[in-house]
Amino acid sequence: MSFFGGGGGSGKQIGVVPAQVNATITQANTDIKEVVNVLHTEFNNVLKALADNWGTVDGKNWVTNNLIPNIKDNVDAMCNTLVKIPQVIKSTAMEQARATGNSISPTEGEKPTMEDLTNEMKDSLGDEGLIGVYNTLNSEVKSAMTSLQSKVDTQLGTTATNIQTNCSTAFLNDDTASAVIEQAKQYVVDVQTSIDSVITEMQTQINENTENCETFERSIQSAGLQSGSGN
Secondary structure, three states, rough: OOOEEOOOOOOOOEEEEEHHHHHHHHHHHHHHHHHHHHHHHHHHHHHHHHHEEEHHHHHHHHHHHHHHHHHHHHHHHHHHHHHHHHHHHHHHHHHHOOOOOOOOOOOOOOOOOOOOOOOOOOOOOOOOOOOOEEEEHHHHHHHHHHHHHHHHHHHHHHHHHHHHHHHHHHEEOHHHHHHHHHHHHHHHHHHHHHHHHHHHHHHHHHHHHHHHHEEOOOOOOOOOOEEEEOO
């Protein structure tokens, strides 16, 4: 096994295993890209739930001009946080190598980007041309948001677990490995907090934009649409 390291005055090893550092960074890059892929899929599912249950010109324009740009800005900020994970692994590995009089050039951290989101909303609901919202809007949007939160949390958990496993072999000093792991986990928590905030803000804004819309009953039967309450 090739590594840079040695015994210090305290008897603790310092140094890194270059191949394992690169493997750790490569896996982190892959994992955080998958986080963003999940965000893309799940946010599109939220938008699909909106499109299936909301049909107004104002609503369609709000989703295009406000909601989607806001989501993209927030995800970009999350990407700026996520890329710090491989970056801290790289910078710590270089510091550890320098401590032994060596130098290494680890794999670069890669900032992921999210693909464009899709707004399928129309000026009215379905073939009936109803203008307003179905009474299933809140439940279906909430379900899509719950899925978003759950699936992204799962992928972020996988990211953190892989970092913990890989750092334990990439860094020869347990304290150094632990420090990198804890910093990476904090970035994961920061992203989780951001997602929670975005979901809460989205729900509030959707409620505000639909509160004056006419509400229609939604039935599984094609003839079952009836006007309900609304302003």
